[in-house]
Amino acid sequence: MAKTILVTGGAGYIGSHTVLQLLLGGFSTVVVDNLDNSSEIAIDRVRELAGDFGRNLSFHKIDLRDKPALEKLFSATKFDAVIHFAGLKAVGESVQKPLLYYNNNIVGTITLLEVMAAHGCKKIVFSSSATVYGWPKVVPCTEEFPLVAANPYGRTKLYIEEICRDIYRSDSEWKVILLRYFNPVGAHHSGYIGEDPHGIPNNLMPFVQQVAVGRRPALTVFGNDYNTKDGTGVRDYVHVDDLAHGHIAALNKLEEANIGCEVYNLGTGKGTSVLEMVAAFEKASGKKIPLVIAGRRPGDAEVVYASTDKAERELNWKAKYNIDDMCRDQWNWASKNPYGYGPQDNSS
Ligand code: NAD
Ligand code: WQD
Numbered sequence: 001m002a003k004t005i006l007v008t009g010g011a012g013y014i015g016s017h018t019v020l021q022l023l024l025g026g027f028s029t030v031v032v033d034n035l036d037n038s039s040e041i042a043i044d045r046v047r048e049l050a051g052d053f054g055r056n057l058s059f060h061k062i063d064l065r066d067k068p069a070l071e072k073l074f075s076a077t078k079f080d081a082v083i084h085f086a087g088l089k090a091v092g093e094s095v096q097k098p099l100l101y102y103n104n105n106i107v108g109t110i111t112l113l114e115v116m117a118a119h120g121c122k123k124i125v126f127s128s129s130a131t132v133y134g135w136p137k138v139v140p141c142t143e144e145f146p147l148v149a150a151n152p153y154g155r156t157k158l159y160i161e162e163i164c165r166d167i168y169r170s171d172s173e174w175k176v177i178l179l180r181y182f183n184p185v186g187a188h189h190s191g192y193i194g195e196d197p198h199g200i201p202n203n204l205m206p207f208v209q210q211v212a213v214g215r216r217p218a219l220t221v222f223g224n225d226y227n228t229k230d231g232t233g234v235r236d237y238v239h240v241d242d243l244a245h246g247h248i249a250a251l252n253k254l255e256e257a258n259i260g261c262e263v264y265n266l267g268t269g270k271g272t273s274v275l276e277m278v279a280a281f282e283k284a285s286g287k288k289i290p291l292v293i294a295g296r297r298p299g300d301a302e303v304v305y306a307s308t309d310k311a312e313r314e315l316n317w318k319a320k321y322n323i324d325d326m327c328r329d330q331w332n333w334a335s336k337n338p339y340g341y342g343p344q345d346n347s348s
Contacts, residue, residue, distance in 0.1 A: 002056065004028040004077060005251065006121075008064055008112065009085030011038035013195040014127065014184055014243055016046050018083065020193070021244040023050040023057055027251075030077060032070070033086065034063040037198050039341040045192050064108035067115065074119040081123035081254055082116060083247055084109065087156065090202050091131075091299070094153035105156035106163075113167060122174045125250045126164060129157050130182045130236070130267070130304055139271070140307035143180070143263050150299050161263070168261040175259040177250040182236035182267030182306050184243050186326035187333035194333030195240075196340030205237075205330055208278060212287040212331065213338035219289050221274055223296035228303060232274035236267035236305035239321035239329070249317040267306030268319040277323065284327035285335070 010031030047054035087105040094101040134148035149155040185205040187194030224231035
């Protein structure tokens with residue numbers, strides 16, 4: 001019988017791509033999302049892209065902190081596992097509004113874990129982040145690196161990782177996989193779903209995309225005096241569809257005995273600078289991206305990229321898309337949906 005997976009935050013960027021792959025992989029999928037940073041249109045489009053499998057998708061507009069609503073859902077459906085994406089993710093906003101981030105991300109997760117435990121569902125895949133490596137002294141980052149957090153957002157990831165380790169120590173029936181994503185970019189090749197952040201984008205590629213479609217005049221490059229090949233910051237960009245497949249690999253891993261609480265990096269293992277990324281996007285889109293060189297963004301690391309050995313070895317997962325693929329798919333989404341899922345809105 002088809003397994004049923006609860007996906008929190010499944011209307012969001014990584015969530016929607018993962019839900020599509022789950023459906024195509026034959027899973028029955030239930031999404032909960034409060035639509036705080038997403039649109040229900042993403043769910044409708046995933047359903048369409050999934051064709052006949054689309055009937056195995058249901059959506060509930062629920063905030064994770066609403067325990068009675070979660071209880072009702074778990075009483076009505078027996079979930080085989082949970083993939084937990086739901087959370088706020090803007091680093092700058094987390095510095096301005098730490099309590100919002102602690103409340104939303106941590107209280108939301110605790111509420112989810114409590115309801116899961118009460119209903120005997122003890123398998124979870126959690127969206128952690130390379131942010132827990134802070135400013136690594138050496139690269140590539142392996143899963144054993146010391147963990148630090150540079151801001152309240154990062155601390156929510158770190159604390160939730162610790163909470164997961166603690167629940168497993170207290171009850172060995174739990175099976176937990178913590179996935180540390182590096183820099184997710186790109187979109188499904190159809191160009192029908194993609195990233196649509198509310199407000200001014202914090203991350204590089206959504207900003208570049210908005211410059212390319214004429215919504216913003218120029219990209220501000222945060223620092224060109226780093227000790228890197230061209231002076232700009234280096235990151236490990238990974239295609240969102242590779243990430244989506246990483247979640248299927250993690251679900252398969254949860255089926256093995258004695259998983260306990262395990263952590264895996266999901267990245268490509270390759271570092272790309274801001275200027276290299278812009279050049280690749282210009283090539284893919286045929287659009288010129290005007291640049292304004294500015295000072296370093298406070299808190300930014302110089303070079304961050306993943307060691308992918310553990311995920312390759314134990315999850316049997318390896319990213320297959322390169323930077324040109326990522327930019328091609330990002331542009332395909334952007335050019336077809338210059339205003340994301342929404343109507344044109346000049347206020348953001
Ligand atoms: P996203 O904002 O597109 O998706 C998150 C979803 O969670 C949104 O649809 C939002 O409406 C929902 N949500 C937030 N709080 C909720 C709550 N209390 N109850 C119910 N729904 C809630 O973000 P994303 O890029 O898809 O990220 C998914 C996860 O991966 C997040 O936990 C994020 O921290 C993590 N992550 C993202 C990145 C990245 O750069 N995109 C990198 C590393 C880790
Ligand atoms: C990438 C590079 C910037 C924007 C953030 C979070 C991290 C994780 C991934 C969730 C850097 C430069 C960016 C711009 C620029 N998210 N840049 N101009 O900083 O690696 O990580 O997203 O977990 O927690 O901190 O990603 O896309 O913001 O930046 O020059 O307008 O692009 O300085 O070198 P980052 P990013």
